[in-house]
Amino acid sequence: MTISVFAPASIGNLNVGFDVLGLAVKPIDGTLLGDVVAIESATENKLIVIGEFANKLPGKATDNIVWHCLELYNLALEKAQQPVKKVQLTLDKKMPVGSGLGSSACSVVAALVALNEFYQQYFDEKTLLFMMGAMEAKISGSLHYDNVAPCYLGGLQLMVPDKHVISRSLPQFDNCYYVMAYPGINVSTKAARDVLPKQYSRADAITFGQNLATFVDACHRNDKQQAFSVLKDVLAEPYRQHLLPKFIEAKDYLSAQGHLAVGISGSGPTLFCVCDSLEKAQNTALWLQTNYLQTDSGFVHVCQVDLTGAERLPA
Known part of the structure:
Protein backbone atom coordinates (compact mmCIF):
# COMPACT_ATOMS: atom_id res chain seq x y z
CA MET A 1 0.00 0.00 0.00
CA THR A 2 1.22 3.50 -0.90
CA ILE A 3 0.67 6.39 1.50
CA SER A 4 0.79 9.95 0.10
CA VAL A 5 1.03 13.12 2.18
CA PHE A 6 0.62 16.71 1.01
CA ALA A 7 2.25 19.66 2.83
CA PRO A 8 1.13 23.22 1.94
CA ALA A 9 2.96 26.45 1.23
CA SER A 10 3.38 29.01 3.99
CA ILE A 11 4.17 32.68 4.53
CA GLY A 12 7.08 32.94 6.95
CA ASN A 13 7.47 36.09 9.09
CA LEU A 14 4.14 37.54 7.87
CA ASN A 15 5.90 40.92 7.93
CA VAL A 16 5.41 41.66 11.60
CA GLY A 17 6.76 38.43 13.09
CA PHE A 18 10.31 37.76 11.91
CA ASP A 19 11.03 34.06 12.57
CA VAL A 20 8.05 33.82 14.96
CA LEU A 21 4.92 33.99 12.76
CA GLY A 22 3.87 31.70 9.94
CA LEU A 23 0.67 31.24 7.95
CA ALA A 24 -0.31 28.21 5.85
CA VAL A 25 -2.04 29.08 2.58
CA LYS A 26 -3.93 27.22 -0.16
CA PRO A 27 -5.15 28.37 -3.59
CA ILE A 28 -8.92 28.74 -3.80
CA ASP A 29 -8.96 26.93 -7.17
CA GLY A 30 -7.82 23.67 -5.56
CA THR A 31 -4.26 23.72 -6.91
CA LEU A 32 -1.85 21.78 -4.68
CA LEU A 33 0.61 24.53 -3.81
CA GLY A 34 3.12 22.48 -1.86
CA ASP A 35 4.91 19.12 -2.02
CA VAL A 36 3.69 15.54 -1.96
CA VAL A 37 5.70 12.62 -0.55
CA ALA A 38 4.57 9.04 -1.15
CA ILE A 39 5.91 6.07 0.80
CA GLU A 40 5.68 2.31 0.32
CA SER A 41 7.48 -0.84 1.42
CA ALA A 42 10.60 -1.79 -0.55
CA THR A 43 13.52 -4.22 -0.52
CA GLU A 44 15.96 -1.34 -0.03
CA ASN A 45 15.74 2.32 0.89
CA LYS A 46 15.21 4.42 -2.21
CA LEU A 47 14.24 8.01 -3.08
CA ILE A 48 12.64 9.02 -6.37
CA VAL A 49 12.18 12.71 -7.20
CA ILE A 50 9.58 13.85 -9.74
CA GLY A 51 7.58 17.01 -10.37
CA GLU A 52 7.85 20.39 -12.04
CA PHE A 53 10.77 21.57 -9.91
CA ALA A 54 12.60 18.25 -9.51
CA ASN A 55 15.46 19.47 -11.71
CA LYS A 56 16.24 22.21 -9.17
CA LEU A 57 17.18 19.67 -6.50
CA PRO A 58 20.46 17.78 -6.00
CA GLY A 59 20.86 14.95 -8.50
CA LYS A 60 22.13 12.56 -5.86
CA ALA A 61 19.34 11.11 -3.70
CA THR A 62 21.47 11.07 -0.54
CA ASP A 63 21.93 14.85 -0.84
CA ASN A 64 18.17 15.44 -0.78
CA ILE A 65 16.53 16.73 2.41
CA VAL A 66 13.88 14.00 2.16
CA TRP A 67 16.63 11.37 2.40
CA HIS A 68 17.96 13.16 5.48
CA CYS A 69 14.46 13.04 6.95
CA LEU A 70 14.44 9.27 6.42
CA GLU A 71 17.80 8.96 8.18
CA LEU A 72 16.62 11.09 11.11
CA TYR A 73 13.35 9.19 11.47
CA ASN A 74 15.10 5.81 11.34
CA LEU A 75 17.60 6.96 13.95
CA ALA A 76 14.72 7.96 16.23
CA LEU A 77 13.15 4.54 15.74
CA GLU A 78 16.42 2.83 16.61
CA LYS A 79 16.77 4.91 19.78
CA ALA A 80 13.24 3.87 20.71
CA GLN A 81 14.25 0.25 20.02
CA GLN A 82 11.67 -0.07 17.26
CA PRO A 83 12.15 -2.16 14.09
CA VAL A 84 13.18 -0.18 11.02
CA LYS A 85 11.76 -1.13 7.63
CA LYS A 86 13.02 -0.55 4.10
CA VAL A 87 10.95 1.97 2.16
CA GLN A 88 10.72 3.77 -1.14
CA LEU A 89 9.98 7.49 -0.92
CA THR A 90 8.77 9.52 -3.90
CA LEU A 91 8.98 13.30 -3.67
CA ASP A 92 6.67 15.16 -6.06
CA LYS A 93 8.38 18.56 -6.02
CA LYS A 94 5.58 20.97 -6.88
CA MET A 95 7.12 23.89 -4.99
CA PRO A 96 9.89 26.07 -6.46
CA VAL A 97 13.16 26.10 -4.53
CA GLY A 98 14.20 29.41 -2.96
CA SER A 99 10.73 30.90 -3.48
CA GLY A 100 9.97 32.20 0.01
CA LEU A 101 6.97 29.87 0.21
CA GLY A 102 8.53 27.38 2.59
CA SER A 103 9.74 25.03 -0.14
CA SER A 104 12.14 23.08 2.05
CA ALA A 105 9.56 22.98 4.85
CA CYS A 106 7.04 21.41 2.47
CA SER A 107 9.46 18.58 1.63
CA VAL A 108 10.47 18.08 5.27
CA VAL A 109 6.92 18.09 6.63
CA ALA A 110 5.50 15.85 3.89
CA ALA A 111 8.36 13.36 4.32
CA LEU A 112 8.20 13.11 8.11
CA VAL A 113 4.40 12.93 8.23
CA ALA A 114 4.44 10.24 5.51
CA LEU A 115 7.00 8.24 7.48
CA ASN A 116 4.96 8.61 10.65
CA GLU A 117 1.81 7.48 8.83
CA PHE A 118 3.72 4.47 7.51
CA TYR A 119 4.71 3.58 11.07
CA GLN A 120 1.12 4.09 12.27
CA GLN A 121 1.83 7.44 13.91
CA TYR A 122 4.45 6.08 16.28
CA PHE A 123 5.79 9.54 17.23
CA ASP A 124 3.58 12.27 18.66
CA GLU A 125 3.03 15.73 17.20
CA LYS A 126 5.64 17.49 19.31
CA THR A 127 8.34 14.93 18.51
CA LEU A 128 7.67 15.27 14.80
CA LEU A 129 7.80 19.06 15.06
CA PHE A 130 11.20 18.82 16.77
CA MET A 131 12.42 16.69 13.86
CA MET A 132 11.07 19.20 11.35
CA GLY A 133 12.86 22.04 13.10
CA ALA A 134 16.11 20.08 13.08
CA MET A 135 15.82 19.51 9.33
CA GLU A 136 15.06 23.19 8.64
CA ALA A 137 18.07 24.21 10.73
CA LYS A 138 20.22 21.82 8.68
CA ILE A 139 19.20 23.69 5.53
CA SER A 140 19.19 27.33 6.63
CA GLY A 141 21.83 27.20 9.36
CA SER A 142 19.51 28.37 12.14
CA LEU A 143 16.59 26.88 14.02
CA HIS A 144 13.25 28.48 13.17
CA TYR A 145 9.78 26.99 12.98
CA ASP A 146 7.86 29.73 11.18
CA ASN A 147 7.45 27.61 8.02
CA VAL A 148 7.38 24.03 9.32
CA ALA A 149 4.85 24.75 12.10
CA PRO A 150 2.08 26.21 9.90
CA CYS A 151 2.93 23.76 7.11
CA TYR A 152 2.45 20.87 9.54
CA LEU A 153 -0.32 22.19 11.78
CA GLY A 154 -2.12 24.62 9.45
CA GLY A 155 -3.48 28.07 10.19
CA LEU A 156 -1.64 31.02 11.73
CA GLN A 157 1.10 29.91 14.12
CA LEU A 158 3.04 31.91 16.70
CA MET A 159 6.38 30.43 17.78
CA VAL A 160 6.85 30.59 21.55
CA PRO A 161 10.07 30.25 23.63
CA ASP A 162 8.93 27.03 25.26
CA LYS A 163 10.40 23.76 23.99
CA HIS A 164 7.41 21.88 25.35
CA VAL A 165 4.97 23.96 23.28
CA ILE A 166 6.96 25.32 20.27
CA SER A 167 4.00 27.06 18.63
CA ARG A 168 0.48 28.22 19.38
CA SER A 169 -2.37 28.71 16.93
CA LEU A 170 -3.68 32.25 16.62
CA PRO A 171 -7.17 33.22 15.47
CA GLN A 172 -7.10 34.29 11.83
CA PHE A 173 -9.44 36.23 9.56
CA ASP A 174 -11.61 33.99 7.40
CA ASN A 175 -12.72 36.67 4.94
CA CYS A 176 -9.23 37.59 3.73
Whole structure:
Protein backbone atom coordinates (compact mmCIF):
# COMPACT_ATOMS: atom_id res chain seq x y z
CA MET A 1 0.00 0.00 0.00
CA THR A 2 1.22 3.50 -0.90
CA ILE A 3 0.67 6.39 1.50
CA SER A 4 0.79 9.95 0.10
CA VAL A 5 1.03 13.12 2.18
CA PHE A 6 0.62 16.71 1.01
CA ALA A 7 2.25 19.66 2.83
CA PRO A 8 1.13 23.22 1.94
CA ALA A 9 2.96 26.45 1.23
CA SER A 10 3.38 29.01 3.99
CA ILE A 11 4.17 32.68 4.53
CA GLY A 12 7.08 32.94 6.95
CA ASN A 13 7.47 36.09 9.09
CA LEU A 14 4.14 37.54 7.87
CA ASN A 15 5.90 40.92 7.93
CA VAL A 16 5.41 41.66 11.60
CA GLY A 17 6.76 38.43 13.09
CA PHE A 18 10.31 37.76 11.91
CA ASP A 19 11.03 34.06 12.57
CA VAL A 20 8.05 33.82 14.96
CA LEU A 21 4.92 33.99 12.76
CA GLY A 22 3.87 31.70 9.94
CA LEU A 23 0.67 31.24 7.95
CA ALA A 24 -0.31 28.21 5.85
CA VAL A 25 -2.04 29.08 2.58
CA LYS A 26 -3.93 27.22 -0.16
CA PRO A 27 -5.15 28.37 -3.59
CA ILE A 28 -8.92 28.74 -3.80
CA ASP A 29 -8.96 26.93 -7.17
CA GLY A 30 -7.82 23.67 -5.56
CA THR A 31 -4.26 23.72 -6.91
CA LEU A 32 -1.85 21.78 -4.68
CA LEU A 33 0.61 24.53 -3.81
CA GLY A 34 3.12 22.48 -1.86
CA ASP A 35 4.91 19.12 -2.02
CA VAL A 36 3.69 15.54 -1.96
CA VAL A 37 5.70 12.62 -0.55
CA ALA A 38 4.57 9.04 -1.15
CA ILE A 39 5.91 6.07 0.80
CA GLU A 40 5.68 2.31 0.32
CA SER A 41 7.48 -0.84 1.42
CA ALA A 42 10.60 -1.79 -0.55
CA THR A 43 13.52 -4.22 -0.52
CA GLU A 44 15.96 -1.34 -0.03
CA ASN A 45 15.74 2.32 0.89
CA LYS A 46 15.21 4.42 -2.21
CA LEU A 47 14.24 8.01 -3.08
CA ILE A 48 12.64 9.02 -6.37
CA VAL A 49 12.18 12.71 -7.20
CA ILE A 50 9.58 13.85 -9.74
CA GLY A 51 7.58 17.01 -10.37
CA GLU A 52 7.85 20.39 -12.04
CA PHE A 53 10.77 21.57 -9.91
CA ALA A 54 12.60 18.25 -9.51
CA ASN A 55 15.46 19.47 -11.71
CA LYS A 56 16.24 22.21 -9.17
CA LEU A 57 17.18 19.67 -6.50
CA PRO A 58 20.46 17.78 -6.00
CA GLY A 59 20.86 14.95 -8.50
CA LYS A 60 22.13 12.56 -5.86
CA ALA A 61 19.34 11.11 -3.70
CA THR A 62 21.47 11.07 -0.54
CA ASP A 63 21.93 14.85 -0.84
CA ASN A 64 18.17 15.44 -0.78
CA ILE A 65 16.53 16.73 2.41
CA VAL A 66 13.88 14.00 2.16
CA TRP A 67 16.63 11.37 2.40
CA HIS A 68 17.96 13.16 5.48
CA CYS A 69 14.46 13.04 6.95
CA LEU A 70 14.44 9.27 6.42
CA GLU A 71 17.80 8.96 8.18
CA LEU A 72 16.62 11.09 11.11
CA TYR A 73 13.35 9.19 11.47
CA ASN A 74 15.10 5.81 11.34
CA LEU A 75 17.60 6.96 13.95
CA ALA A 76 14.72 7.96 16.23
CA LEU A 77 13.15 4.54 15.74
CA GLU A 78 16.42 2.83 16.61
CA LYS A 79 16.77 4.91 19.78
CA ALA A 80 13.24 3.87 20.71
CA GLN A 81 14.25 0.25 20.02
CA GLN A 82 11.67 -0.07 17.26
CA PRO A 83 12.15 -2.16 14.09
CA VAL A 84 13.18 -0.18 11.02
CA LYS A 85 11.76 -1.13 7.63
CA LYS A 86 13.02 -0.55 4.10
CA VAL A 87 10.95 1.97 2.16
CA GLN A 88 10.72 3.77 -1.14
CA LEU A 89 9.98 7.49 -0.92
CA THR A 90 8.77 9.52 -3.90
CA LEU A 91 8.98 13.30 -3.67
CA ASP A 92 6.67 15.16 -6.06
CA LYS A 93 8.38 18.56 -6.02
CA LYS A 94 5.58 20.97 -6.88
CA MET A 95 7.12 23.89 -4.99
CA PRO A 96 9.89 26.07 -6.46
CA VAL A 97 13.16 26.10 -4.53
CA GLY A 98 14.20 29.41 -2.96
CA SER A 99 10.73 30.90 -3.48
CA GLY A 100 9.97 32.20 0.01
CA LEU A 101 6.97 29.87 0.21
CA GLY A 102 8.53 27.38 2.59
CA SER A 103 9.74 25.03 -0.14
CA SER A 104 12.14 23.08 2.05
CA ALA A 105 9.56 22.98 4.85
CA CYS A 106 7.04 21.41 2.47
CA SER A 107 9.46 18.58 1.63
CA VAL A 108 10.47 18.08 5.27
CA VAL A 109 6.92 18.09 6.63
CA ALA A 110 5.50 15.85 3.89
CA ALA A 111 8.36 13.36 4.32
CA LEU A 112 8.20 13.11 8.11
CA VAL A 113 4.40 12.93 8.23
CA ALA A 114 4.44 10.24 5.51
CA LEU A 115 7.00 8.24 7.48
CA ASN A 116 4.96 8.61 10.65
CA GLU A 117 1.81 7.48 8.83
CA PHE A 118 3.72 4.47 7.51
CA TYR A 119 4.71 3.58 11.07
CA GLN A 120 1.12 4.09 12.27
CA GLN A 121 1.83 7.44 13.91
CA TYR A 122 4.45 6.08 16.28
CA PHE A 123 5.79 9.54 17.23
CA ASP A 124 3.58 12.27 18.66
CA GLU A 125 3.03 15.73 17.20
CA LYS A 126 5.64 17.49 19.31
CA THR A 127 8.34 14.93 18.51
CA LEU A 128 7.67 15.27 14.80
CA LEU A 129 7.80 19.06 15.06
CA PHE A 130 11.20 18.82 16.77
CA MET A 131 12.42 16.69 13.86
CA MET A 132 11.07 19.20 11.35
CA GLY A 133 12.86 22.04 13.10
CA ALA A 134 16.11 20.08 13.08
CA MET A 135 15.82 19.51 9.33
CA GLU A 136 15.06 23.19 8.64
CA ALA A 137 18.07 24.21 10.73
CA LYS A 138 20.22 21.82 8.68
CA ILE A 139 19.20 23.69 5.53
CA SER A 140 19.19 27.33 6.63
CA GLY A 141 21.83 27.20 9.36
CA SER A 142 19.51 28.37 12.14
CA LEU A 143 16.59 26.88 14.02
CA HIS A 144 13.25 28.48 13.17
CA TYR A 145 9.78 26.99 12.98
CA ASP A 146 7.86 29.73 11.18
CA ASN A 147 7.45 27.61 8.02
CA VAL A 148 7.38 24.03 9.32
CA ALA A 149 4.85 24.75 12.10
CA PRO A 150 2.08 26.21 9.90
CA CYS A 151 2.93 23.76 7.11
CA TYR A 152 2.45 20.87 9.54
CA LEU A 153 -0.32 22.19 11.78
CA GLY A 154 -2.12 24.62 9.45
CA GLY A 155 -3.48 28.07 10.19
CA LEU A 156 -1.64 31.02 11.73
CA GLN A 157 1.10 29.91 14.12
CA LEU A 158 3.04 31.91 16.70
CA MET A 159 6.38 30.43 17.78
CA VAL A 160 6.85 30.59 21.55
CA PRO A 161 10.07 30.25 23.63
CA ASP A 162 8.93 27.03 25.26
CA LYS A 163 10.40 23.76 23.99
CA HIS A 164 7.41 21.88 25.35
CA VAL A 165 4.97 23.96 23.28
CA ILE A 166 6.96 25.32 20.27
CA SER A 167 4.00 27.06 18.63
CA ARG A 168 0.48 28.22 19.38
CA SER A 169 -2.37 28.71 16.93
CA LEU A 170 -3.68 32.25 16.62
CA PRO A 171 -7.17 33.22 15.47
CA GLN A 172 -7.10 34.29 11.83
CA PHE A 173 -9.44 36.23 9.56
CA ASP A 174 -11.61 33.99 7.40
CA ASN A 175 -12.72 36.67 4.94
CA CYS A 176 -9.23 37.59 3.73
CA TYR A 177 -7.53 36.57 0.49
CA TYR A 178 -3.78 36.23 0.13
CA VAL A 179 -2.48 36.81 -3.38
CA MET A 180 0.84 35.00 -3.75
CA ALA A 181 3.09 36.05 -6.64
CA TYR A 182 6.27 34.04 -7.29
CA PRO A 183 8.27 35.89 -9.98
CA GLY A 184 10.16 32.82 -11.19
CA ILE A 185 13.56 33.73 -9.77
CA ASN A 186 15.30 32.27 -6.72
CA VAL A 187 16.65 33.88 -3.57
CA SER A 188 18.48 31.61 -1.15
CA THR A 189 17.39 31.79 2.48
CA LYS A 190 21.01 32.01 3.57
CA ALA A 191 21.74 34.94 1.24
CA ALA A 192 18.62 36.74 2.44
CA ARG A 193 19.69 36.27 6.06
CA ASP A 194 23.24 37.41 5.35
CA VAL A 195 22.08 40.89 4.27
CA LEU A 196 20.44 41.54 7.63
CA PRO A 197 22.32 43.73 10.12
CA LYS A 198 23.98 42.20 13.17
CA GLN A 199 22.39 44.81 15.43
CA TYR A 200 19.21 46.92 15.34
CA SER A 201 18.44 50.33 16.76
CA ARG A 202 16.43 50.74 19.93
CA ALA A 203 13.69 52.43 17.90
CA ASP A 204 13.39 49.44 15.53
CA ALA A 205 13.32 47.01 18.46
CA ILE A 206 10.51 48.95 20.11
CA THR A 207 8.52 49.20 16.87
CA PHE A 208 8.93 45.48 16.17
CA GLY A 209 7.78 44.49 19.66
CA GLN A 210 4.86 46.91 19.66
CA ASN A 211 3.63 45.86 16.22
CA LEU A 212 3.87 42.14 16.95
CA ALA A 213 2.12 42.47 20.31
CA THR A 214 -0.62 44.62 18.76
CA PHE A 215 -1.12 42.14 15.92
CA VAL A 216 -1.48 39.17 18.29
CA ASP A 217 -3.88 41.12 20.50
CA ALA A 218 -5.96 42.19 17.48
CA CYS A 219 -6.17 38.59 16.25
CA HIS A 220 -7.64 37.51 19.58
CA ARG A 221 -10.12 40.40 19.48
CA ASN A 222 -11.02 39.72 15.83
CA ASP A 223 -10.08 43.30 15.00
CA LYS A 224 -9.07 43.01 11.35
CA GLN A 225 -8.43 46.72 10.82
CA GLN A 226 -6.08 46.93 13.80
CA ALA A 227 -4.30 43.68 12.94
CA PHE A 228 -3.42 44.62 9.39
CA SER A 229 -2.62 48.24 10.21
CA VAL A 230 0.51 47.02 12.04
CA LEU A 231 1.48 44.28 9.57
CA LYS A 232 4.76 46.01 8.75
CA ASP A 233 8.29 44.62 8.56
CA VAL A 234 10.97 46.82 10.13
CA LEU A 235 13.57 44.07 10.60
CA ALA A 236 14.01 42.32 7.24
CA GLU A 237 12.17 43.99 4.36
CA PRO A 238 14.20 47.26 4.39
CA TYR A 239 17.37 45.22 3.81
CA ARG A 240 15.96 42.49 1.55
CA GLN A 241 13.76 44.46 -0.82
CA HIS A 242 16.69 45.38 -3.05
CA LEU A 243 17.34 41.66 -3.65
CA LEU A 244 13.89 41.40 -5.25
CA PRO A 245 13.57 43.00 -8.70
CA LYS A 246 10.29 44.94 -9.11
CA PHE A 247 9.26 44.43 -5.47
CA ILE A 248 9.51 48.07 -4.40
CA GLU A 249 7.53 49.28 -7.42
CA ALA A 250 4.91 46.57 -6.95
CA LYS A 251 4.50 47.30 -3.25
CA ASP A 252 4.14 51.03 -3.88
CA TYR A 253 1.44 50.42 -6.48
CA LEU A 254 -0.49 47.83 -4.43
CA SER A 255 -0.30 49.88 -1.24
CA ALA A 256 -1.78 52.83 -3.11
CA GLN A 257 -4.76 50.62 -4.08
CA GLY A 258 -5.78 50.35 -0.44
CA HIS A 259 -5.00 46.68 0.20
CA LEU A 260 -4.76 45.44 3.77
CA ALA A 261 -1.07 44.59 3.57
CA VAL A 262 1.78 43.86 1.14
CA GLY A 263 5.03 42.14 1.97
CA ILE A 264 7.73 39.60 1.26
CA SER A 265 6.79 36.00 1.87
CA GLY A 266 9.56 34.49 3.98
CA SER A 267 12.90 35.57 2.56
CA GLY A 268 11.44 36.19 -0.91
CA PRO A 269 11.19 36.62 -3.82
CA THR A 270 7.47 35.78 -3.53
CA LEU A 271 5.30 38.80 -2.80
CA PHE A 272 2.06 38.48 -0.86
CA CYS A 273 -0.82 40.93 -0.87
CA VAL A 274 -3.78 40.71 1.52
CA CYS A 275 -7.19 41.68 0.14
CA ASP A 276 -10.56 41.89 1.87
CA SER A 277 -12.64 40.78 -1.12
CA LEU A 278 -12.38 38.15 -3.84
CA GLU A 279 -12.86 40.75 -6.57
CA LYS A 280 -9.89 42.80 -5.31
CA ALA A 281 -7.80 39.66 -5.03
CA GLN A 282 -8.56 38.58 -8.59
CA ASN A 283 -7.78 42.04 -9.97
CA THR A 284 -4.55 42.12 -7.99
CA ALA A 285 -3.59 38.69 -9.32
CA LEU A 286 -4.05 39.89 -12.89
CA TRP A 287 -1.90 42.96 -12.24
CA LEU A 288 0.87 40.92 -10.64
CA GLN A 289 0.75 38.39 -13.47
CA THR A 290 1.66 41.19 -15.87
CA ASN A 291 3.89 43.36 -13.71
CA TYR A 292 5.74 41.13 -11.22
CA LEU A 293 6.47 37.81 -12.92
CA GLN A 294 9.85 37.62 -14.63
CA THR A 295 10.19 34.09 -16.04
CA ASP A 296 7.91 31.39 -17.41
CA SER A 297 8.17 29.44 -14.15
CA GLY A 298 6.56 32.27 -12.20
CA PHE A 299 2.94 32.07 -11.02
CA VAL A 300 0.23 33.89 -9.12
CA HIS A 301 -2.36 32.23 -6.87
CA VAL A 302 -5.30 33.66 -4.99
CA CYS A 303 -5.23 31.88 -1.63
CA GLN A 304 -6.95 31.65 1.70
CA VAL A 305 -5.67 30.28 4.98
CA ASP A 306 -5.06 26.52 4.98
CA LEU A 307 -6.45 25.37 8.31
CA THR A 308 -5.57 21.71 7.78
CA GLY A 309 -1.81 21.75 7.25
CA ALA A 310 -0.17 18.49 6.22
CA GLU A 311 -2.69 15.84 5.26
CA ARG A 312 -2.83 12.30 3.98
CA LEU A 313 -4.24 12.20 0.47
CA PRO A 314 -6.94 9.72 -0.55
CA ALA A 315 -5.55 6.48 -1.94
